[in-house]
Amino acid sequence: AQTVTQSQPEMSVQEAETVTLSCTYDTSENNYYLFWYKQPPSRQMILVIRQEAYKQQNATENRFSVNFQKAAKSFSLKISDSQLGDTAMYFCAFRGNRDDKIIFGKGTRLHILP
Amino acid sequence: NAGVTQTPKFRVLKTGQSMTLLCAQDMNHEYMYWYRQDPGMGLRLIHYSVGEGTTAKGEVPDGYNVSRLKKQNFLLGLESAAPSQTSVYFCASSESGAAYTDTQYFGPGTRLTVL
Numbered sequence: 001a002q003t004v005t006q007s008q009p010e011m012s013v014q015e016a017e018t019v020t021l022s023c024t025y026d027t028s029e030n031n032y033y034l035f036w037y038k039q040p041p042s043r044q045m046i047l048v049i050r051q052e053a054y055k056q057q058n059a060t061e062n063r064f065s066v067n068f069q070k071a072a073k074s075f076s077l078k079i080s081d082s083q084l085g086d087t088a089m090y091f092c093a094f095r096g097n098r099d100d101k102i103i104f105g106k107g108t109r110l111h112i113l114p
Numbered sequence: 115n116a117g118v119t120q121t122p123k124f125r126v127l128k129t130g131q132s133m134t135l136l137c138a139q140d141m142n143h144e145y146m147y148w149y150r151q152d153p154g155m156g157l158r159l160i161h162y163s164v165g166e167g168t169t170a171k172g173e174v175p176d177g178y179n180v181s182r183l184k185k186q187n188f189l190l191g192l193e194s195a196a197p198s199q200t201s202v203y204f205c206a207s208s209e210s211g212a213a214y215t216d217t218q219y220f221g222p223g224t225r226l227t228v229l
Contacts (some may be wrong), residue, residue: 105156
């Protein structure tokens with residue numbers, strides 16, 4: 001069975017700093033998809049970024065980028081120039097190529113300090 | 115477009131009571147999902163549906179039932195509520211289920227407390 005592990009329950013950084021959130025996963029599949037979701041205090045879940053396992057190039061969305069290490073089964077999220085609005089819970093998620101559903105990690109609560 | 119809406123936003127039940135949570139989406143999505151979110155546990159899938167008239171079990175289905183009689187609605191029922199079902203419930207929908215091109219859109223959540 002696939003699993004997703006986020007080893008950092010909570011993190012705090014100063015505004016404008018760069019922060020990296022860790023995620024590891026376990027799967028026997030060769031092709032799959034990885035996601036980072038953001039859940040701000042409003043509770044609304046928002047897709048931040050996604051990565052296809054067969055693409056070697058790391059995905060980037062503005063200040064958000066990932067470091068995808070397929071052999072190590074690692075999928076970290078880097079937030080550059082962090083802003084107060086980045087304060088949220090961040091969930092790493094996995095989806096197999098033939099799966100109908102997504103498996104979420106337990107989340108990392110990120111605080112951006114003024 | 116309202117996106118994904120959930121009714122109600124908050125509810126308090128007594129042990130043994132029943133209730134139904136309604137999820138509605140106006141994006142003509144085929145796939146719909148119910149999750150529960152508990153502190154330190156992330157989101158766990160309860161049930162999901164890949165189309166009108168279909169349902170399937172997720173990771174934590176016990177104590178819940180679902181129905182998808184109309185494409186736009188996905189109902190989550192608790193027949194006999196238990197304190198262990200105190201949680202925040204999220205509904206989500208997605209267009210086709212295609213793993214990469216698909217995006218799950220989430221509702222705002224329902225906070226349920228069972229006393």
